[in-house]
Amino acid sequence: MTESIALLTIFVLAAFVGVEVISKVSSTLHTPLMSGANAIHGVILVGAIIVTGQAESALVVVVGLVAVVLATVNMVGGFVVTDRMLEMFRGPGARKKELHK
Amino acid sequence: MIATWAQLGYLVSAVCFIVALKALSSPKTARTGNGLGAAGAVLAVVITFVAYKPDHLVPILIALAVGTVAGVIGSRRVQMTHMPQLVALFNGVGGGAAALVALMELGKVPSGETVAAIATAFTIVVGAISFSGSVVTFAKLQELMTTRPLTFPGLPVLFVAGILGGIALSAWLVTDPRVWVGVLLCLVGLAVGVMLVLPVGGADVPIVISLLNAFTGLTVAAGGYVLGNTLLLVAGTLVGAAGTLLTKLMANAMGRSVFNILFGAVRGGSTLG
Numbered sequence: 001m002t003e004s005i006a007l008l009t010i011f012v013l014a015a016f017v018g019v020e021v022i023s024k025v026s027s028t029l030h031t032p033l034m035s036g037a038n039a040i041h042g043v044i045l046v047g048a049i050i051v052t053g054q055a056e057s058a059l060v061v062v063v064g065l066v067a068v069v070l071a072t073v074n075m076v077g078g079f080v081v082t083d084r085m086l087e088m089f090r091g092p093g094a095r096k097k098e099l100h101k
Numbered sequence: 102m103i104a105t106w107a108q109l110g111y112l113v114s115a116v117c118f119i120v121a122l123k124a125l126s127s128p129k130t131a132r133t134g135n136g137l138g139a140a141g142a143v144l145a146v147v148i149t150f151v152a153y154k155p156d157h158l159v160p161i162l163i164a165l166a167v168g169t170v171a172g173v174i175g176s177r178r179v180q181m182t183h184m185p186q187l188v189a190l191f192n193g194v195g196g197g198a199a200a201l202v203a204l205m206e207l208g209k210v211p212s213g214e215t216v217a218a219i220a221t222a223f224t225i226v227v228g229a230i231s232f233s234g235s236v237v238t239f240a241k242l243q244e245l246m247t248t249r250p251l252t253f254p255g256l257p258v259l260f261v262a263g264i265l266g267g268i269a270l271s272a273w274l275v276t277d278p279r280v281w282v283g284v285l286l287c288l289v290g291l292a293v294g295v296m297l298v299l300p301v302g303g304a305d306v307p308i309v310i311s312l313l314n315a316f317t318g319l320t321v322a323a324g325g326y327v328l329g330n331t332l333l334l335v336a337g338t339l340v341g342a343a344g345t346l347l348t349k350l351m352a353n354a355m356g357r358s359v360f361n362i363l364f365g366a367v368r369g370g371s372t373l374g
Binding site: 003004007010011014015016017018019021022023024025026027028029030031032033034035036037038039040041042043044045046047048049050051052053054055060061063064065066067068069070071072073074075076077078079080081082083084085086087088089 | 181350
């Protein structure tokens with residue numbers, strides 16, 4: 001019981017932190033922020049590895065490996081695509097150069 | 102329970118995610134923030150391998166390599182204008198992964214652990230909604246299907262029926278955690294996800310992606326509860342909360358309300374008014 005209360009406490013506090021940290025986002029960054037947050041929930045990969053690593057039947061292992069692939073795509077792809085989006089925010093000089101290409 | 106050092110490492114990783122989100126909200130620090138988030142994620146994965154010593158290590162590493170290659174190629178090759186649909190797709194596969202993790206944990210939830218059982222059911226159904234909804238948004242933005250709002254006469258009724266069915270199956274799953282009920286719940290979630298996104302017009306799709314992103318965050322948090330893993334709980338909750346606020350901010354910036362975006366096309370249909 002104490003452990004579930006501890007987890008519940010973490011949940012509630014993290015929810016407040018999540019709202020607070022992005023409350024001052026500038027509107028130009030809405031899409032990259034969404035993409036960055038998307039990459040962060042790719043950390044479900046940790047869950048996929050744990051569950052697959054404890055699997056006993058072959059079917060569960062296969063399903064687990066699918067989950068590992070999907071979660072990795074979410075995590076790795078998410079961070080890379082966010083980085084590409086943010087390349088556009090390097091500064092006015094760099095952006096002008098690209099526009100004149 | 103895993104070793105103390107691993108839990109502390111997860112804490113470092115969670116702090117990385119918090120600082121990353123903060124840094125991503127400002128143009129000057131955004132890129133560093135993204136890098137920090139990636140560092141936190143890599144740290145978390147390394148800790149997991151060392152602390153849990155998973156069986157089937159070689160297949161897991163191969164799966165990891167396959168996912169990495171697919172993710173990098175996908176996001177490197179995509180044109181700038183096609184990025185939103187790629188984010189939608191990444192979000193969808195994340196939700197799908199969470200649903201699969203919960204399905205696999207289904208047999209292990211001890212009886213009497215009602216909260217854990219509810220969290221498992223939640224992860225399965227919302228993960229499935231996020232997956233199929235994201236696939237439909239991808240298809241819309243990629244113009245594989247019409248970008249106009251799609252609705253048919255029975256849609257609102259079917260949508261409500263899907264939600265009620267999902268709740269009923271979840272309740273069943275909580276009292277009697279059978280895998281086939283979980284699979285059925287997953288299918289209902291997939292159908293609800295499709296029906297949720299079909300009536301949304303092309304211009305509003307980015308906001309729905311943000312909403313589904315928040316959904317996936319919450320599924321990951323629930324998955325963290327099921328596995329007793331604090332990092333998943335913190336990271337998922339962060340994304341769920343931040344994503345919900347971000348969805349609202351994006352809708353405000355377009356002068357729309359989230360409710361109107363989702364249900365505007367079926368308004369006046371019947372039950373959803």
